[in-house]
Structure formats: structure tokens, C-alpha cells
Amino acid sequence: MNTVLTLILGISLSATCGFRVFVPFLAVGVFGRTYGWHLGSGLEWTMTGPALLILSIATMVEILGYLIPWVDHALDVISVPSASIAGTLMTHGWIVENVDPAMGWILSAVAGGTAAGGTSTVMAFARGGMTAATGGIANPIFNIIETVFAILMAILSLIAPVLAFLAITLGAFGLYRFAKKLCRRFKPVVLEEVIILEPLK
Numbered sequence: 476m477n478t479v480l481t482l483i484l485g486i487s488l489s490a491t492c493g494f495r496v497f498v499p500f501l502a503v504g505v506f507g508r509t510y511g512w513h514l515g516s517g518l519e520w521t522m523t524g525p526a527l528l529i530l531s532i533a534t535m536v537e538i539l540g541y542l543i544p545w546v547d548h549a550l551d552v553i554s555v556p557s558a559s560i561a562g563t564l565m566t567h568g569w570i571v572e573n574v575d576p577a578m579g580w581i582l583s584a585v586a587g588g589t590a591a592g593g594t595s596t597v598m599a600f601a602r603g604g605m606t607a608a609t610g611g612i613a614n615p616i617f618n619i620i621e622t623v624f625a626i627l628m629a630i631l632s633l634i635a636p637v638l639a640f641l642a643i644t645l646g647a648f649g650l651y652r653f654a655k656k657l658c659r660r661f662k663p664v665v666l667e668e669v670i671i672l673e674p675l676k
Contacts, residue, residue, distance in 0.1 A: 478573045480636060482586065485569035487632035487639040489562030489587035490647075493594025494625035496554075496561045497534040502629035503565075504530060517568030541618040544611060551599045555592050562591025597647045597654075604654035 488499040504521030507514045520526050541547045563580075566587025571579055598621060605617045624646070632639040 478570070481569050481573060482566070482582075483640055484632060484636035485566035485583070486586050486590050487636045487643060488569075488629065489565045490590040490594045490640070490643045491625055491628045491632060492561040492565060492591040493554075493558045493596075494598060494621055494628065495534065495537055496557055497530055497537055498622075498625045499565055499629045499632070500561070501527070501530040501534050502626070502633060503568075506633050514568070517564070517571040538622050541622070542615050544614070547602070547614060547618060551602060554595045554599060558595035559588040559592035563588040565591075594643065594647055597651045601650050601654035604656075 488503065491499045500518075500521050503514065503518055504523075504527050506512055507518070508522040508527065514522065521530065537550070540550050563583045564587075567579055567583035570582065573579075574582065602614060602617060605613055628639055628643055631642065
């Protein structure tokens with residue numbers, strides 16, 4: 476795999492970390508162990524038995540956490556920095572053998588970290604728009620769809636990284652615009668309710 480395609484693969488998986496932090500690492504480990512893929516030296520650890528067990532547990536905890544009210548908000552608060560770190564590690568794991576070590580970390584932080592942080596920011600914003608529109612009732616459904624999308628994009632990234640990169644980019648952009656419309660439409664209503672209810676406290 477050439478350097479450019481490897482970088483796109485790393486960025487696509489990093490962007491997927493913005494949806495669910497642990498899903499891409501678990502997907503890499505499962506695919507590597509199942510099909511005997513040669514992973515970058517920075518990701519070989521994902522194929523070990525203990526790592527797969529820990530990643531599986533962490534993935535389930537994260538997925539279930541987003542289905543619990545208030546917990547999903549707490550996860551949103553830490554999602555951007557945690558996704559950015561995960562994205563940096565993911566991209567670096569793929570390109571570590573192809574570039575200078577110092578340049579590798581810089582490129583990983585700029586490309587992978589930014590991709591993951593950007594995706595996570597868009598999803599937090601979209602979840603806020605959904606909360607404003609439905610009072611939080613639709614959040615579990617939204618989070619289930621987000622989880623499914625994360626799994627599909629992790630798999631697609633490993634099979635067709637360029638296609639996954641385009642799908643994630645277009646999907647995030649479309650979701651951002653949709654969430655922006657929701658916030659504009661429903662935020663004034665929420666603020667008005669707060670003003671009315673505040674004197675009653």
C-alpha cells in the first residue's frame with residue numbers, strides 16, 4: 476500500500492473515531508487478526524488477545540453510555556479531546572513506517588487529530604440540535620444510527636479508504652447543515668420556555 480493511500484486510510488479511520496472512539500481500533504484489530512493483515516508497527520497491538528478484549532469492553536461501554544441520558548452529555552464533553560487523541564494515534568499507527576518519526580507525529584496530529592476532532596464536534600453539535608428539536612427523546616435513536624454508521628465507516632475504511640473518506644466528509648457536512656437548521660428553528664422555543672419557567676423556581 477503506497478504512502479498516500481495509507482495516509483487516507485489512517486485519516487478515514489481517524490475521522491471515524493469522532494463517531495465512536497474505540498470502534499475503529501476494534502475493527503483494525505479484528506480485521507488484522509482474522510485476515511492476517513500487515514498493520515503498521517503502531518497498530519499491531521490491536522491484534523493481541525488482551526487488546527481485543529479491552530477494546531471490545533470499551534466499545535460496548537461507550538455505545539451503551541450514549542444511550543443513557545446525562546451520560547451521553549458527559550461523553551460529549553470529553554468526546555472532542557479523546558477523539559482527537561485517538562485520531563492522532565490511529566493515523567500515526569498507519570504511517571509510522573513510511574515517514575520520519577517527528578514528521579509522522581506532526582502529520583498525524585494535524586491530519587488524524589483534526590479529522591477526528593472535527594467529526595466529533597459535528598456530532599456533538601448535531602446531537603444538540605436533536606435535543607433542541609425533540610427534548611432529548613430522539614437522542615437514543617440518533618445515537619444508535621451514529622453507532623451503526625461508525626461501524627460501517629470503520630469497515631469501509633479498511634476495504635475502500637478513499638470511498639470511506641468521501642462518505643464521511645459528505646455525511647458530516649450534510650449532518651452539520653441539518654443540525655444547524657434544527658438549532659435555528661427550535662432554539663428560540665427552548666429559550667422561551669426557560670424564561671417562562673425560571674420565575675417558578
